[in-house]
Amino acid sequence: MAFFQKLKDRLFKSSSKIEEGLDAILDEAPAESTPAEPTPAKAASAVPARAEPARSEPAPVEPAPPPRAPTAPEPPRPEPARSEPARSEPARPEPARPEPSGAGGPEARGGLVGRLFGQEKGRVLDDAMLESLEELLISADMGVETALKVTSNMAEGRFGRRLGAREIKESLASEIAAILEPVARPMPIYRKRPQVVLVVGVNGSGKTTTIGKLASQFKAAGKSVVIAAGDTFRAAAVEQLQIWGQRAGVPVMTAAQGSDPASLAFDAMGRAERDGADLLLIDTAGRLQNRDDLMQELAKIVRVIRKRDPEAPHNTLLVLDATTGQNALNQVDIFRKIADVSGLVMTKLDGTAKGGVLVALADRFGLPIHAIGVGESIDDLAPFDPDEFARALTGL
Numbered sequence: 001m002a003f004f005q006k007l008k009d010r011l012f013k014s015s016s017k018i019e020e021g022l023d024a025i026l027d028e029a030p031a032e033s034t035p036a037e038p039t040p041a042k043a044a045s046a047v048p049a050r051a052e053p054a055r056s057e058p059a060p061v062e063p064a065p066p067p068r069a070p071t072a073p074e075p076p077r078p079e080p081a082r083s084e085p086a087r088s089e090p091a092r093p094e095p096a097r098p099e100p101s102g103a104g105g106p107e108a109r110g111g112l113v114g115r116l117f118g119q120e121k122g123r124v125l126d127d128a129m130l131e132s133l134e135e136l137l138i139s140a141d142m143g144v145e146t147a148l149k150v151t152s153n154m155a156e157g158r159f160g161r162r163l164g165a166r167e168i169k170e171s172l173a174s175e176i177a178a179i180l181e182p183v184a185r186p187m188p189i190y191r192k193r194p195q196v197v198l199v200v201g202v203n204g205s206g207k208t209t210t211i212g213k214l215a216s217q218f219k220a221a222g223k224s225v226v227i228a229a230g231d232t233f234r235a236a237a238v239e240q241l242q243i244w245g246q247r248a249g250v251p252v253m254t255a256a257q258g259s260d261p262a263s264l265a266f267d268a269m270g271r272a273e274r275d276g277a278d279l280l281l282i283d284t285a286g287r288l289q290n291r292d293d294l295m296q297e298l299a300k301i302v303r304v305i306r307k308r309d310p311e312a313p314h315n316t317l318l319v320l321d322a323t324t325g326q327n328a329l330n331q332v333d334i335f336r337k338i339a340d341v342s343g344l345v346m347t348k349l350d351g352t353a354k355g356g357v358l359v360a361l362a363d364r365f366g367l368p369i370h371a372i373g374v375g376e377s378i379d380d381l382a383p384f385d386p387d388e389f390a391r392a393l394t395g396l
Contacts, residue, residue, distance in 0.1 A: 018172075019395040021136035022165055026123050028132070122164040130155055133168075140393075141325040142356035146363040150175045173390040176359050180386035185368040187343060190314055194226070194272035194280040196305060198265075198313035200298060200339050202331060203286030205321040206347035206373060208237045211281050212244025213373075213381040219248045223278040227252045228268035230261040230301070231285040241283060251275075261285065261297070262304040269308045282313070295338045302339055317370065319345045320361075325354040332365055345381075347373035355393050 123129055130151050137147035154171045163171075189195065197214075201207045208231065215225045227245055231237035232255050245252035253271060255264040265282050272280040284301065287294035305312045318341045320328045335341050344367050346358055362369060369384045 018136060018140055018393065021139065022133075022168060025129060025132045025136065026165060028123070028129075122162045124162050125155060125158050125160065130159075133172075137172075137356060140356035141354035141360065143326065143329070143360035143364070146179070146356075146360045149363065150179070150359075153178075169394045169396050173387075173394045173396055176393065177386045177390035179359055180362050180369070180384075180390060183362045183366060183369050184384045184386040185343075185370065186383050187315055187317070187368075187370040189223075189278075192311070192314060194269065194277045195314045196269060196272075196309065196312040197279060197281050197315040197317060198284065198302070198305070198339065199281060199317045199319060200284050200335055200341070201286060201319035202288055202321070202324075205286065205319045207231075207286065207319045208240045208283055209244075209376070210317075210319050210345055210347060210371075210373065210381065211283050212241060212248075213378050214371075215244060215250045215279075215281055216248035216378050217381070218279055219250055224276065225250045225279045225281065226268065226272045226275060226277045228264055228280065228282040229254045230264055230268075230283045232257060232259050232261050232264060233285050237283065237285075262301045265301055266304050266308055269305065269312070295334065299338050316340055316342050317345055318343070318367075319347060322346050322349045322354060322357060325357050326360070328357050328361060329364060332361060332367065336365070336367075341367060343368040343370045345369075345371045345373070346384075347381075350374040358389070359393075 133151050133154075134144075134147045137150060138144055142150070150172065153175045154168075158171065187197075199207050199211050211227060215227055218225050225248070227241055227250055229238040229241045229252055235257055238252075238254050238257075241252050242254070244250075251271075253264065253268045255261075255267075261284060268280055268282060271277075282301075282305075284298060285294075287298060302313065302316075316339050318332060318335050318339075320331060322328075324331070332341065332344070344361065346361075346369065349355055349358075349372055358369065358372075361367070371381050372384050372389070373381045
């Protein structure tokens with residue numbers, strides 16, 4: 001529950017974007033409904049029916065001689081009729097009455113005031129509102145297809161009904177969770193020793209930090225772990241892993257800067273076997289998915305690992321930076337072809353308004369989402385919970 005609260009707090013950029021957008025959508029409702037209510041009043045004032053009240057007014061004015069009351073011809077005279085409306089027109093500020101008496105109370109004055117009055121904004125779910133909701137989800141990087149799926153499923157049984165903000169959020173969260181549920185699975189642990197876990201991703205996605213956190217968590221769970229610092233091109237990555245290794249009491253294998261990472265991975269497997277380690281976590285250098293030479297280097301690491309164990313790597317985790325938004329879809333597509341990605345870890349969800357991309361990834365690829373990260377400390381990487389994520393994303 002503590003992580004959910006942290007997730008809710010740190011998904012603020014994504015959830016606030018959705019909340020603000022939803023407020024704007026609901027604020028459009030008075031613009032559509034207000035004219036509808038006053039229109040009858042205005043129409044009534046324009047119709048000659050208003051002249052009829054004028055007939056009834058002169059009747060009480062001239063009833064002095066009772067015999068003239070039956071003589072109805074006098075009221076229809078055009079002169080009194082014209083003069084009386086002229087007197088009644090200044091009193092026409094009565095159209096102002098429908099405004100306070102209508103639904104334009106706290107609701108029209110804004111969401112905060114409405115909530116203080118115990119009332120909530122609402123709007124009838126129609127085609128225009130559905131289109132606005134689709135655009136809102138797309139702006140949160142959920143993607144066109146996924147946004148259409150979420151809104152169309154949400155509309156079932158609700159179309160034509162007046163919905164408040166809370167009900168809209170609840171129904172959106174329910175549909176989002178339904179997409180995420182099948183892919184929310186922790187990284188499987190096999191009896192195979194060592195279980196080789198290859199960690200891949202683009203530059204700056206958070207691979208090194210993720211490996212350090214995973215190693216620490218597995219160690220705390222009673223597993224013996226070895227780390228291979230396969231990013232041999234970046235000294236900072238090696239130093240970072242060594243710090244994590246010291247914290248967790250996990251050995252870190254390194255190689256000279258610029259040496260062949262495939263060779264290091266091969267040697268690390270031998271050490272993990274000798275040590276009887278449960279898990280071998282292999283870091284790799286960050287590489288752009290559009291750099292063919294770097295992707296081929298990754299393919300070489302996989303080939304060399306399989307020379308030692310044809311079934312390895314047993315897990316290939318792709319670490320994705322949530323701030324990249326829809327670009328994450330391209331990354332999954334390419335890395336899956338080169339390294340046979342088996343699961344995803346999403347980091348930096350606390351620094352972006354594009355949290356919806358996780359829903360798009362689940363909908364399009366169906367790959368397991370093992371964990372999500374919302375910060376730098378060890379407990380900021382946690383197993384992925386679809387319900388908690390969906391509710392935090394929609395601001396519930």
